Amino acid sequence: MLVKQRISSVGIHAVLIAYSVLALFPLALIVLNSFKTRKAIFRDPTGLPLGESFSAKGYDSVLSNSDFPLYFGNSLTVTVVSLVLILLLGAMASHALSEYRFPGDTFLGLYLVLGIMVPIRLGTVALLELIVSMGLANTLTALILVYTAQGLPIAIFIFTEFLRSVSKEIKDSARIDGLSEYRIFFEVVIPLVRPVIATVAVFSMIPIWNDLWFPLILSPGEESRTVTLGVQQFIGQYTVNWGAVLASLSVAILPVLVMYVIFSKQLIRGITAGAVKG
Amino acid sequence: MANTGSVSSEQTHRRPVRWYILVFLAPATLIYTIFAIYPIIESLRLSLYEAGDGGGVFVGLANYARLFGEPLWADQFWNAFKNNIVLFLMHMLIQNPIALALAALLSVPTLKGAATYRTIFFLPTLLSVVVVGFIWQLILSPLWGVSPAFMNWLGIGSFFKPWLGLESSALITVTLISIWQYVGIPLMLFYAALLNVPEETIEAARIDGLNGWWIFWKVKLPLILPTLGLVGILTYIGNFTASFDLIYTLQGGLAGPDYSTDVMGTFLFRTFFGFQAQLGDVYMGATVASALFFIILIGVGLYLFGVQRRLQRYDS
Amino acid sequence: MATLELKGIKKSFGSTDVIHDMNLDVNDGELIVFVGPSGCGKSTMLRMIAGLETLSAGQISIGGKRVDHLPPTDRGIAMVFQSYALYPHKDVRGNLGFALKHAKVPQKEIDERVNKASEILGLSDLMKRKPRELSGGQRQRVAIGRAIVREPDVFLFDEPLSNLDAALRVHMRVELLKLHQRLRNTMVYVTHDQVEAMTLADRIVVFREGRVEQVGTPLELYRQPMNTFVAGFIGSPAMNFLMARVEDGTVKLADTPVCKTSANNGSVKLGIRPEHLALSDDGPFDGKVSVFEHLGGESFLHLTLNDNQTMVAKLDGERSFAPGDQCRLGVRQEYCHVFDESENRVVE
Numbered sequence: 024m025l026v027k028q029r030i031s032s033v034g035i036h037a038v039l040i041a042y043s044v045l046a047l048f049p050l051a052l053i054v055l056n057s058f059k060t061r062k063a064i065f066r067d068p069t070g071l072p073l074g075e076s077f078s079a080k081g082y083d084s085v086l087s088n089s090d091f092p093l094y095f096g097n098s099l100t101v102t103v104v105s106l107v108l109i110l111l112l113g114a115m116a117s118h119a120l121s122e123y124r125f126p127g128d129t130f131l132g133l134y135l136v137l138g139i140m141v142p143i144r145l146g147t148v149a150l151l152e153l154i155v156s157m158g159l160a161n162t163l164t165a166l167i168l169v170y171t172a173q174g175l176p177i178a179i180f181i182f183t184e185f186l187r188s189v190s191k192e193i194k195d196s197a198r199i200d201g202l203s204e205y206r207i208f209f210e211v212v213i214p215l216v217r218p219v220i221a222t223v224a225v226f227s228m229i230p231i232w233n234d235l236w237f238p239l240i241l242s243p244g245e246e247s248r249t250v251t252l253g254v255q256q257f258i259g260q261y262t263v264n265w266g267a268v269l270a271s272l273s274v275a276i277l278p279v280l281v282m283y284v285i286f287s288k289q290l291i292r293g294i295t296a297g298a299v300k301g
Numbered sequence: 302m303a304n305t306g307s308v309s310s311e312q313t314h315r316r317p318v319r320w321y322i323l324v325f326l327a328p329a330t331l332i333y334t335i336f337a338i339y340p341i342i343e344s345l346r347l348s349l350y351e352a353g354d355g356g357g358v359f360v361g362l363a364n365y366a367r368l369f370g371e372p373l374w375a376d377q378f379w380n381a382f383k384n385n386i387v388l389f390l391m392h393m394l395i396q397n398p399i400a401l402a403l404a405a406l407l408s409v410p411t412l413k414g415a416a417t418y419r420t421i422f423f424l425p426t427l428l429s430v431v432v433v434g435f436i437w438q439l440i441l442s443p444l445w446g447v448s449p450a451f452m453n454w455l456g457i458g459s460f461f462k463p464w465l466g467l468e469s470s471a472l473i474t475v476t477l478i479s480i481w482q483y484v485g486i487p488l489m490l491f492y493a494a495l496l497n498v499p500e501e502t503i504e505a506a507r508i509d510g511l512n513g514w515w516i517f518w519k520v521k522l523p524l525i526l527p528t529l530g531l532v533g534i535l536t537y538i539g540n541f542t543a544s545f546d547l548i549y550t551l552q553g554g555l556a557g558p559d560y561s562t563d564v565m566g567t568f569l570f571r572t573f574f575g576f577q578a579q580l581g582d583v584y585m586g587a588t589v590a591s592a593l594f595f596i597i598l599i600g601v602g603l604y605l606f607g608v609q610r611r612l613q614r615y616d617s
Numbered sequence: 618m619a620t621l622e623l624k625g626i627k628k629s630f631g632s633t634d635v636i637h638d639m640n641l642d643v644n645d646g647e648l649i650v651f652v653g654p655s656g657c658g659k660s661t662m663l664r665m666i667a668g669l670e671t672l673s674a675g676q677i678s679i680g681g682k683r684v685d686h687l688p689p690t691d692r693g694i695a696m697v698f699q700s701y702a703l704y705p706h707k708d709v710r711g712n713l714g715f716a717l718k719h720a721k722v723p724q725k726e727i728d729e730r731v732n733k734a735s736e737i738l739g740l741s742d743l744m745k746r747k748p749r750e751l752s753g754g755q756r757q758r759v760a761i762g763r764a765i766v767r768e769p770d771v772f773l774f775d776e777p778l779s780n781l782d783a784a785l786r787v788h789m790r791v792e793l794l795k796l797h798q799r800l801r802n803t804m805v806y807v808t809h810d811q812v813e814a815m816t817l818a819d820r821i822v823v824f825r826e827g828r829v830e831q832v833g834t835p836l837e838l839y840r841q842p843m844n845t846f847v848a849g850f851i852g853s854p855a856m857n858f859l860m861a862r863v864e865d866g867t868v869k870l871a872d873t874p875v876c877k878t879s880a881n882n883g884s885v886k887l888g889i890r891p892e893h894l895a896l897s898d899d900g901p902f903d904g905k906v907s908v909f910e911h912l913g914g915e916s917f918l919h920l921t922l923n924d925n926q927t928m929v930a931k932l933d934g935e936r937s938f939a940p941g942d943q944c945r946l947g948v949r950q951e952y953c954h955v956f957d958e959s960e961n962r963v964v965e
Contacts, residue, residue, distance in 0.1 A: 146340025
């Protein structure tokens with residue numbers, strides 16, 4: 024029995040490790056080669072960047088000679104501001120939907136999560152006209168507003184499911200303690216939803232940081248270009264400078280990676296508590 | 302609750318208007334309505350118009366007649382639609398079973414290092430398609446030689462082909478890359494659902510004499526059926542819209558070679574903006590988007606009224 | 618210290634009436650218990666007193682002052698919830714002092730009141746802990762402490778012991794009773810547990826489907842339940858009900874006379890508490906033992922009468938029976954409760 028268990032455990036690890044290699048190998052390839060000289064990249068793609076094959080020239084040219092820092096700043100601004108808006112406005116709406124009964128509450132709840140099923144990209148044609156008529160073409164504001172609208176449905180869905188499972192008594196208790204409805208939201212509800220904030224943040228952040236569609240259509244201008252779009256164009260321009268291309272890819276990976284490592288512990292707990300329950 | 306003044310002795314106090322509900326709901330509802338719902342509805346409206354002097358001219362369903370009637374349009378539409386269906390089926394048959402299998406292995410209670418595996422499996426999902434596309438372009442490129450070298454090492458070097466460049470294999474290759482990237486999402490959903498299966502139900506099954514494999518098959522799987530349904534519909538929606546990014550990155554706006562990887566997303570993009578010789582057309586763009594809207598609506602409708610309702614009967 | 622008056626209170630959610638015309642005067646310092654099965658409206662009534670729920674009609678006064686137009690915090694009440702409702706991100710001291718801090722009470726006074734409450738409840742060593750680091754009983758104490766700190770006119774308790782295990786519940790019940798004896802505040806306590814109601818209450822209000830069935834001291838309810846609902850709800854194990862007939866002032870079971878009554882001839886329900894039945898060779902209840910449960914000091918005897926009606930008797934631990942044994946039980950005249958066809962008590 025014990026031997027059999029050990030064999031099956033070894034088997035499971037073998038499968039999982041094999042898939043880990045498949046998942047990590049392409050990433051490792053990029054990061055490793057971004058630290059190599061052009062010669063070394065071609066001569067020995069799988070070799071480690073040691074000794075004379077090591078070179079940080081790619082990073083140098085990306086960070087100093089291009090608009091890359093600008094794109095990076097744009098992406099960071101768009102992602103962080105959208106994320107804050109999604110989390111704050113989503114939590115506010117979810118709190119209202121789960122806490123108060125008012126005419127049309129069920130309808131409004133359904134309306135606000137409709138966007139999970141109907142992708143906002145389908146409205147691109149009219150959205151571009153709207154953004155242009157508002158004078159927001161080629162601005163970060165346009166992207167922020169669109170990403171907020173895009174991220175709200177899933178955020179509201181997860182927050183509402185979670186808040187419905189939380190005892191209402193704590194809010195009543197706060198009412199008796201004399202808190203206004205606004206302070207109940209900020210001082211009681213926000214601390215309560217902390218466990219699912221990570222889940223919502225990860226699920227909202229990935230499609231924003233990585234999106235190519237809306238930057239390409241709404242703000243392709245030089246000044247408002249995001250990292251994803253920038254890298255895409257950069258690849259087209261400098262296919263010769265491989266070191267730079269690989270370095271730019273590595274730098275583009277970094278922020279999501281950091282965010283994910285911060286949030287990953289809470290991610291599964293949040294999915295379990297919020298999304299799947301519903 | 303501002304009104305703290307006295308009330309006449311016999312009257313029952315009425316609740317004051319609860320403005321705070323409006324304050325909580327208005328910002329999200331406004332942004333969502335203006336930048337998500339209105340554009341979709343407006344696109345549906347635009348699909349009934351055609352370019353004319355100084356604005357659109359109402360033409361009824363003429364754009365749809367063009368889209369499905371004129372060979373130039375219909376061929377492109379059905380080609381993209383067919384490719385999307387292939388994409389969808391391959392994700393359902395390859396991505397989701399892999400995700401389920403990995404999630405099942407990860408949820409083995411005695412497994413050590415589950416958190417590390419989970420983090421690794423989700424990594425590709427975090428990456429921009431631009432990054433993913435370029436990585437795989439490099440790996441599969443005959444020039445750089447990573448894959449030919451690797452396949453030589455395995456002794457199957459003669460089978461190497463520039464798969465992304467061949468009409469016969471481009472779509473399948475793109476799909477496999479997409480699966481590599483996105484397997485993490487269904488994996489997470491399955492994993493969370495499996496963790497939610499009550500320990501007591503599994504213990505009861507063990508006492509009934511079921512072994513690990515049968516417990517998964519007969520107990521856990523039926524319990525996570527709603528999640529399977531959810532993953533199915535998310536795959537369906539994602540495949541019609543999100544597939545644009547990867548294909549545009551890997552194969553360009555023309556979704557080459559010879560439109561063999563063209564999907565609704567790239568077709569919509571070309572129609573709306575034009576590409577090379579083809580001129581962009583707002584109204585036909587809106588028509589393609591609206592057709593896509595109805596395709597997704599049918600899928601979601603089938604899911605909500607067919608699949609999900611049936612699945613929920615297994616609940617508790 | 619204050620009285621509490623409820624006058625003509627009605628509450629409906631949409632077209633469903635959950636409280637129909639409730640009237641009650643609670644005396645200063647009285648501990649009153651609302652009891653009833655779940656969904657009977659007792660919690661809704663409590664929440665209306667607290668100001669968490671609006672009234673559809675009627676008035677609420679505390680200490681003679683109309684309060685139903687005031688927000689909860691201005692009504693002079695404090696409430697203890699079933700789920701304790703502690704703020705998870707604040708430690709015990711933070712939880713206890715939160716309301717006062719919000720009301721801008723000077724820090725020195727907050728500290729005094731918090732320290733006093735924590736002494737009363739034995740929380741002094743736990744002040745730095747977060748709620749998740751406390752046991753169920755400790756959390757409950759913090760929840761009560763938070764109410765004490767506010768020094769309210771009226772304490773409201775919404776099933777505060779339901780989440781505790783049985784042993785702890787008995788213990789906390791005694792502590793609550795001591796607390797009431799010490800503070801002498803007016804308290805309204807909601808529970809579905811009749812034992813809690815009997816042991817805690819100065820007076821009990823029995824709810825059913827949004828109506829008050831009876832108001833009285835625990836003993837009044839036990840001795841003179843006004844209808845079969847109250848009779849069946851108060852007392853454990855529950856009262857036996859037998860279908861019987863009245864003939865010329867005598868309640869008869871089949872043809873055996875049981876007791877005297879002032880009821881008119883016809884069908885009645887005869888109610889007898891298990892603890893009032895005793896073995897008796899010439900008793901009116903003759904039948905076979907179906908189940909015999911021995912608890913050590915006492916025992917329960919389940920009897921199937923000759924006309925197939927069943928009853929339970931609570932006996933001492935001396936005798937023992939086996940299923941199928943023949944057995945005869947009797948009851949004294951003053952322990953017979955007679956209810957007419959509309960389930961109301963026949964007053965003797």
